[in-house]
Amino acid sequence: MPSKKAPNPIDIHVGSRVRLRRMMLGMSQEKLGESLGITFQQIQKYEKGTNRIGASRLQHIATILKVPVAFFFEDAPGTPDETPGVGDNPQTTYVVDFLSSSDGLALNKAFVRIENPKVRKKVVELVKSIAGDEE
Structure with a gap:
């Protein structure tokens, strides 16, 4: 073969x-x-x-x-x-993999529908805090 x-x-x-x-x-x-x-x-x-x-x-x-x-x-x-x-290629691959997943796609679709920029910023802060990624 x-x-x-x-x-x-x-x-x-x-x-x-x-x-x-x-x-x-x-x-x-x-x-x-x-x-x-x-x-x-x-x-x-x-x-x-x-x-x-x-x-x-x-x-x-x-x-x-x-x-x-x-x-x-x-x-x-x-x-x-x-x-x-x-x-930053590994990072890029990670992002593409995430956005190709059903969870990543659902999160992205919902996030872009949030019109208020302050609310978007708060969502990002919340997710970072849950992930333990404090900047």
């Missing part, structure tokens, strides 16, 4: 950004797949980075998800903005 190559870190990153945006819009894998004329299993493979997304397909996904193509490459590993040893 041939050994499978590990997915490219950029493919994994782009896939996670597709997932993040799809979830932000409340769109299912089935719905995105349907819009692209492919199966939800293919969307799963894209989102995991198992299958690479071709340029024309990425452009189509960007159109459906209403974001510029560049959105999928923001904070990608190895991008020029990244300084080795100093970059």
Whole structure:
């Protein structure tokens, strides 16, 4: 049996950004797949980075998800903005993972609906205090 190559870190990153945006819009894998004329299993493979997304397909996904193509490459590993040893890439990965979770997404959706900036600030202070992250 041939050994499978590990997915490219950029493919994994782009896939996670597709997932993040799809979830932000409340769109299912089935719905995105349907819009692209492919199966939800293919969307799963894209989102995991198992299958690479071709340029024309990425452009189509960007159109459906209403974001510029560049959105999928923001904070990608190895991008020029990244300084080795100093970059906040693990932090970025943590944020993307959190926002891709159902709890993170629910918290984010509820938080952005809070219109009063003072209330938002108090919510952030509360969460920091519960987490034991006093600044």
